[in-house]
Amino acid sequence: MRVHTYEKAFLIVGAALLVVFMIALTYTSVAMGIHLPGKVAMVDPAALATTPPFDQPGVRQTGDNTYEAVVVGQAWQFLPGEIRVPAGAEVTFILTSRDVIHGFHVERTRINIMMIPGQIGKTTYTFKTPGEYLIICHEYCGAGHHFMFGKVIVE
Amino acid sequence: MSTPVVYDPKGFTFPDPQRRVLQWSMFIAIIAMFAGVAHGLAQALSYAGINILQYFPGLSSYYQGLTVHGVAQALVLTFAFSNGFLPLVTARALSRPLNMALLHGTFWFLLVGFLLAGYALLTNQASVLYTSYAPLQAHPTYYLGLSLVVVSTWLASANMFVTLRGWRKEHPGERIPLLAYIAVLSYAMWDLASIPIAVSFLGFLLPWSLGWLQHVDPLLNRVLFWFTGHAIVYAWLLPAYVSWYALIPRQVGGKLVSDPLTRAVFILFLLLSIPTGFHHQYTDPGIATSMKAFHALLTFGVFYPSLATAFSVTASLEMGGRARGGRGLLGWIRKLPWGDPSVATQLLAMLTFVLGGATGLVNASFTVNQVVHNTAWIPGHFHMTVGSAVLLTIIGVSYWAVPYLTGKRLWAPKLAVAGSWMYAIGLLIFARGLISGGLQGMPRRTFIAEATYSASGWKLAGALAGIGGTIMTIGMLIFFLIMIMTFLVGKRDGAPRDIPISESLTPPSQNGWDSTMDRIGVWVIVAVVLILLAYGPFFLSYTPNMVSPGFKLF
Ligand code: HEM
Ligand SMILES: [Cu+2]
Ligand SMILES: [Cu+2]
Numbered sequence: 001m002r003v004h005t006y007e008k009a010f011l012i013v014g015a016a017l018l019v020v021f022m023i024a025l026t027y028t029s030v031a032m033g034i035h036l037p038g039k040v041a042m043v044d045p046a047a048l049a050t051t052p053p054f055d056q057p058g059v060r061q062t063g064d065n066t067y068e069a070v071v072v073g074q075a076w077q078f079l080p081g082e083i084r085v086p087a088g089a090e091v092t093f094i095l096t097s098r099d100v101i102h103g104f105h106v107e108r109t110r111i112n113i114m115m116i117p118g119q120i121g122k123t124t125y126t127f128k129t130p131g132e133y134l135i136i137c138h139e140y141c142g143a144g145h146h147f148m149f150g151k152v153i154v155e
Numbered sequence: 156m157s158t159p160v161v162y163d164p165k166g167f168t169f170p171d172p173q174r175r176v177l178q179w180s181m182f183i184a185i186i187a188m189f190a191g192v193a194h195g196l197a198q199a200l201s202y203a204g205i206n207i208l209q210y211f212p213g214l215s216s217y218y219q220g221l222t223v224h225g226v227a228q229a230l231v232l233t234f235a236f237s238n239g240f241l242p243l244v245t246a247r248a249l250s251r252p253l254n255m256a257l258l259h260g261t262f263w264f265l266l267v268g269f270l271l272a273g274y275a276l277l278t279n280q281a282s283v284l285y286t287s288y289a290p291l292q293a294h295p296t297y298y299l300g301l302s303l304v305v306v307s308t309w310l311a312s313a314n315m316f317v318t319l320r321g322w323r324k325e326h327p328g329e330r331i332p333l334l335a336y337i338a339v340l341s342y343a344m345w346d347l348a349s350i351p352i353a354v355s356f357l358g359f360l361l362p363w364s365l366g367w368l369q370h371v372d373p374l375l376n377r378v379l380f381w382f383t384g385h386a387i388v389y390a391w392l393l394p395a396y397v398s399w400y401a402l403i404p405r406q407v408g409g410k411l412v413s414d415p416l417t418r419a420v421f422i423l424f425l426l427l428s429i430p431t432g433f434h435h436q437y438t439d440p441g442i443a444t445s446m447k448a449f450h451a452l453l454t455f456g457v458f459y460p461s462l463a464t465a466f467s468v469t470a471s472l473e474m475g476g477r478a479r480g481g482r483g484l485l486g487w488i489r490k491l492p493w494g495d496p497s498v499a500t501q502l503l504a505m506l507t508f509v510l511g512g513a514t515g516l517v518n519a520s521f522t523v524n525q526v527v528h529n530t531a532w533i534p535g536h537f538h539m540t541v542g543s544a545v546l547l548t549i550i551g552v553s554y555w556a557v558p559y560l561t562g563k564r565l566w567a568p569k570l571a572v573a574g575s576w577m578y579a580i581g582l583l584i585f586a587r588g589l590i591s592g593g594l595q596g597m598p599r600r601t602f603i604a605e606a607t608y609s610a611s612g613w614k615l616a617g618a619l620a621g622i623g624g625t626i627m628t629i630g631m632l633i634f635f636l637i638m639i640m641t642f643l644v645g646k647r648d649g650a651p652r653d654i655p656i657s658e659s660l661t662p663p664s665q666n667g668w669d670s671t672m673d674r675i676g677v678w679v680i681v682a683v684v685l686i687l688l689a690y691g692p693f694f695l696s697y698t699p700n701m702v703s704p705g706f707k708l709f
Pocket of ligand 3: 388434435
């Protein structure tokens with residue numbers, strides 16, 4: 001196949017650029033430890049009341065400076081609606097939904113994970129700056145979707 | 156030995172009955188567009204904090220309107236257009252009529268599907284948004300209707316295959332004319348891609364909404380949706396690429412750069428469009444991050460043929476601009492036929508698509524996706540892809556195709572150019588708003604005007620979305636006006652007699668590696684292998700968790 005010189009140059013530069021982007025992404029996840037949510041475990045949404053840890057949603061200290069926040073999403077609220085942690089603490093969120101799909105996005109952070117009935121989601125983040133952060137349900141979950149929010153309070 | 160590989164210069168006259176069906180297919184597309192746009196304005200204004208829903212009689216909620224917007228624009232408009240456009244150009248490129256039974260089948264399946272889904276939508280029994288995520292449960296006619304729309308695309312595709320097979324019998328050993336080749340490949344990709352959504356709708360969601368099945372697995376249906384759902388965006392985009400590659404060069408007085416490279420680009424789309432769906436599920440639990448990483452890699456791969464397209468299309472535009480007397484590095488741009496509504500509209504489609512592609516690369520970027528996923532950034536992004544590249548190309552093509560099919564000259568071409576400029580400028584303001592809002596956490600798919608929370612920066616972002624969206628709406632209304640007036644009062648002379656088909660600078664060769672590109676069946680098999688690699692590990696290691704009854708929370 002005959003390819004024009006300029007076109008060849010363009011295609012090579014384009015390919016090189018994409019490779020550079022991919023190296024940068026690999027760096028963020030391998031060296032900087034930024035991870036996507038992955039596979040954890042399944043759960044029965046009808047039995048959350050008797051399935052630990054979802055039988056007791058809330059925040060627990062799990063180590064010197066580590067916390068665990070168990071959150072259940074349901075139409076149209078987060079349980080608990082407010083999560084308090086000290087600044088600098090590493091918080092692991094463990095999440096699921098009781099009914100339909102909800103979203104869990106903490107503004108100004110990269111905490112962004114879906115709450116899918118039947119699945120347990122898990123994500124970890126360290127809040128460095130004190131303040132109030134909105135938790136937004138960013139997946140449509142029915143007529144009251146725009147009333148569904150919560151708060152992370154970093155003290 | 157030379158063969159009429161590019162097109163048959165003798166011209167070809169479409170049988171009138173076929174012309175009429177194709178014409179009505181385009182009209183259904185335009186009607187769907189109209190149904191969708193009305194609520195688009197309400198959505199844009201809602202982001203600006205203004206609630207105008209009381210002016211929509213019979214509408215129960217923002218989300219009902221948003222579902223209509225998504226279904227009408229993303230599913231009906233796009234496929235109604237492609238169902239007409241792709242068979243039309245295939246038939247012209249091969250100088251053969253289409254199969255009439257399949258043509259009618261395509262049309263009626265789409266229309267009945269549209270009406271069935273429309274019934275459920277208008278009665279607020281299917282306000283689940285176009286993604287149809289279980290366990291939100293819609294009325295059975297919604298799932299049935301959308302399935303019929305998918306079947307209509309299969310019939311359109313079958314029509315192209317039948318026509319191509321007929322041509323091949325009479326032209327043994329000849330290369331497939333390029334225009335037919337890329338049109339057929341676009342829908343061949345979609346045929347493969349649409350199987351998972353058909354499985355999800357017909358195998359799970361429809362029986363579940365009928366009560367035959369008590370529970371479904373929400374994650375499994377999400378995976379099936381996005382298995383189809385990334386490729387669907389290429390099913391919308393490739394017909395636009397068909398126009399940019401094979402028709403636009405002729406319309407601006409240039410040539411298509413390279414026949415073989417164009418075929419290679421479409422083969423890459425066939426291979427890489429489908430095994431990338433997990434990039435819509437980066438933030439989903441239940442899917443291994445290694446699988447997400449593999450899909451991220453392939454997503455960067457499928458960006459590549461679009462890069463090649465950017466070069467090729469720009470080069471043929473430059474050729475046209477220079478042939479029309481353009482000088483200097485950029486002087487050719489001014490010389491392009493900006494006064495021709497079909498050309499101007501598609502040039503604007505290409506320009507806005509640069510930003511759509513760039514923001515798409517951000518979405519694809521694995522960890523970076525967590526910053527933007529499900530925020531207002533996303534509609535900011537895709538109104539610059541499907542909402543511009545595709546929409547403006549559909550409009551641009553309509554500006555020659557509707558006159559061609561109806562035999563009536565386009566009404567008020569200057570106004571048409573102005574309308575497209577308004578849409579494009581409005582779009583840039585609108586997208587600037589949504590994109591900045593998204594970076595500040597503003598969610599998508601949310602009735603912001605009535606939300607009980609807000610954050611800093613959302614006011615300005617929303618206001619820009621509202622202003623831009625209003626200008627876009629005016630641009631769209633101009634398009635509808637022009638279509639209606641062309642249909643009603645268009646003069647019966649001066650309509651184009653033929654489709655603008657381009658010649659290639661580098662023609663196809665008869666032998667060597669080049670001609671193996673025409674063995675479409677082989678490429679489909681390679682595509683299937685890649686799909687199995689990308690999705691096999693997930694399905695082999697996944698035990699369905701059928702736990703969700705239906706919820707009707709709307
Ligand atoms: C006047 C023109 C338009 C305006 C003002 C407009 C406005 C909007 C807005 C503000 C949203 C976000 C709503 C939300 O997330 O709450 C949206 C969503 C959407 N738009 Fe448009 N839009 C227009 C045209 C189009 C076109 C031409 C297409 C496609 C061809 C399109 C496809 C979509 C889709 C697929 C969604 C997503 C729906 C969902 O999230 O379920 N829009 N539109
Ligand atoms: Cu929600
Ligand atoms: Cu995608």
